[in-house]
Amino acid sequence: MTNDEKGDTAEELRIKSLIKEIFQFDVKNIVRCSKGQEFESMSKDNKRSKGDGIEIDFPADIKQGEIFDLVTLFKNGKHNEASFDVKNDSITGPFCPIYNDNSEEVYKDKANKISFKWSEIATAPKVLIVTPKRFTYDLRGNNEKINNVIKYDLKPLVLRIDNKDYSYNLFASVIHSGDLARGHYTAVVRYGDQWYSCDDFPQPAIEKIQDQEAIRRIEGSGSAEQGYIYFFELKQKKKIDTKNSLGEILKQALRELKSIYLTLVSLSH
Numbered sequence: 001m002t003n004d005e006k007g008d009t010a011e012e013l014r015i016k017s018l019i020k021e022i023f024q025f026d027v028k029n030i031v032r033c034s035k036g037q038e039f040e041s042m043s044k045d046n047k048r049s050k051g052d053g054i055e056i057d058f059p060a061d062i063k064q065g066e067i068f069d070l071v072t073l074f075k076n077g078k079h080n081e082a083s084f085d086v087k088n089d090s091i092t093g094p095f096c097p098i099y100n101d102n103s104e105e106v107y108k109d110k111a112n113k114i115s116f117k118w119s120e121i122a123t124a125p126k127v128l129i130v131t132p133k134r135f136t137y138d139l140r141g142n143n144e145k146i147n148n149v150i151k152y153d154l155k156p157l158v159l160r161i162d163n164k165d166y167s168y169n170l171f172a173s174v175i176h177s178g179d180l181a182r183g184h185y186t187a188v189v190r191y192g193d194q195w196y197s198c199d200d201f202p203q204p205a206i207e208k209i210q211d212q213e214a215i216r217r218i219e220g221s222g223s224a225e226q227g228y229i230y231f232f233e234l235k236q237k238k239k240i241d242t243k244n245s246l247g248e249i250l251k252q253a254l255r256e257l258k259s260i261y262l263t264l265v266s267l268s269h
Contacts, residue, residue: 019052023129026122027051033096034086034115041097041117048122053129054079058146070152070230074130077121077159086113121159124166128232135180145179147226149219154211157232168232173218177225185228188214 005013026048029041042048056073084094094114121128134146157168172189187198188209195214197207209217220226 022126023052025051025125025128028120028122030118030120031096031114032116034113035096035109037096037112039097051119051121052125053131054121055131055133057081057133058148062146062148065148067149067151070130070150071157073132073150074157077161078118080119081117083116084114086115121161124159124161124234126234126236128168128234130230130232131228134176134226134228143180147220147224150227151219152215152227152230154215156235167235169235170218170230171233172231173227174229175217175220175225176228179224186217188217190214 005016008016027050028048030038031041032038054074054077056075056079058068058073095110096112096114132146132150135143136146137143152170154170157170159166159168170190172187175186175188177184177186184201186200189196189198195209195211197205197209197213197217199205217225218227218230
């Protein structure tokens with residue numbers, strides 16, 4: 001049990017357990033040193049970190065109107081990439097870690113620097129959430145939304161995890177229209193073999209749409225509307241029982257929202 005789970009009821013712990021079972025996966029953090037070695041960076045208790053979704057980056061030199069491919073951007077699950085300026089002196093870090101007895105981190109060769117690092121999916125989740133980093137922020141105030149089209153034809157996304165291939169099918173995407181200052185969220189969702197468009201403005205509406213319309217909505221127009229979050233389901237013999245898992249999570253969330261609403265109403269009188 002984690003610190004944030006202390007005091008939870010049995011029902012709350014069950015819901016959190018379901019969420020972890022469906023969305024959570026192990027993450028492998030890798031560093032490459034200037035002399036070519038690669039190391040997996042792990043905690044002192046020899047455990048990997050956990051993830052419940054992946055954010056993917058656009059190239060740093062992105063051009064307006066440039067079209068991308070989701071599979072190419074995804075890079076087989078490699079993310080959080082960062083390069084380091086390797087200086088020639090033996091003092092400036094970060095140094096490449098060499099582990100001694102899996103306990104204390106020591107630096108045997110301080111001229112050997114970390115030159116690159118990245119993270120990889122190490123275990124296959126039942127549902128994989130992928131979010132392109134469409135909103136950018138920096139300290140100089142250059143904040144903007146990246147509206148470039150990301151092509152995706154709904155074919156299975158195949159990931160190589162621990163020398164084994166896993167196939168994922170897209171079953172939903174959150175669509176964002178607008179900019180940083182204002183916007184509107186809609187969704188396209190597949191139920192069985194049928195795609196649906198879901199929108200709550202100007203009034204709630206769920207409409208059947210064809211595959212090509214789902215693709216058009218997800219890829220976007222290249223101006224103000226495009227796919228913002230992608231939800232992939234692991235293709236396996238035993239399907240996820242959404243009635244007893246995701247459905248339970250949604251019902252619990254609604255119960256909690258109702259409780260918060262009733263509390264606010266009572267405080268206002």
